[in-house]
Amino acid sequence: METVGKWILAVGSAAASYFFGGWSGVLGALLVFVILDYLTGIAAAGMSGTLKSNTGLFDIARKGLIFAMVAVGHLVDGILGDGHMFRDAIAFFYIANELLSITENAGKMGLSVPDVIQRAIDVLKGKSGGNDKDKELVRMQARKQGNAQGIDVSHHNGSIDFKRVAADGGISLRG
Structure with a gap:
């Protein structure tokens, strides 16, 4: 044994x-x-x-x-x-x-x-x-040819004032 x-x-x-x-x-x-x-x-x-x-x-x-x-x-x-x-x-x-x-x-x-x-x-x-x-989930926008690439975090803080963000140099807005 x-x-x-x-x-x-x-x-x-x-x-x-x-x-x-x-x-x-x-x-x-x-x-x-x-x-x-x-x-x-x-x-x-x-x-x-x-x-x-x-x-x-x-x-x-x-x-x-x-x-x-x-x-x-x-x-x-x-x-x-x-x-x-x-x-x-x-x-x-x-x-x-x-x-x-x-x-x-x-x-x-x-x-x-x-x-x-x-x-x-x-x-x-x-x-x-x-x-x-x-949840703290990050939502991604579906990829399409004309879309700006980025992450949508607006559900965390309510609405985003994109013109103010652009004025601060954070993003560029297209037409």
């Missing part, structure tokens, strides 16, 4: 080295956040009565896919050079995503979540309920 354990450890270490370029603090943090998100998700679903085995199974597959994406980032890093830029960038993205999910799960379990954090979660998930102050 001891030999089997040593083989599992050796194969796991070789796989981590190949797929992730070895184990690092970033990957350890990602692993902790993934586990915490899964556990808080189970707890939140259990408290709300929506706990289902199929959902839990798919969540495990999704968590595995996170590490597959990190492995792809490492393989891209191997093509481009020796750094871990893509691997770590992908890992940081998923760490942030898992942190938001953990916070959301905590809110579902009745833990108070600061309003600013809850608004950030709602905005990132597109659920701010139509409140333009919370």
Whole structure:
């Protein structure tokens, strides 16, 4: 039995080295956040009565896919050079995503979540309920041949006095 354990450890270490370029603090943090998100998700679903085995199974597959994406980032890093830029960038993205999910799960379990954090979660998930102050979305004008290129931010501050802006040298107005 001891030999089997040593083989599992050796194969796991070789796989981590190949797929992730070895184990690092970033990957350890990602692993902790993934586990915490899964556990808080189970707890939140259990408290709300929506706990289902199929959902839990798919969540495990999704968590595995996170590490597959990190492995792809490492393989891209191997093509481009020796750094871990893509691997770590992908890992940081998923760490942030898992942190938001953990916070959301905590809110579902009745833990108070600061309003600013809850608004950030709602905005990132597109659920701010139509409140333009919370959305802070930037709207782009569709590209057409005669259009001036720019960003319409008028929904943030009401109407824009374009003649005054042009007089200040901010834009040029065509005819």
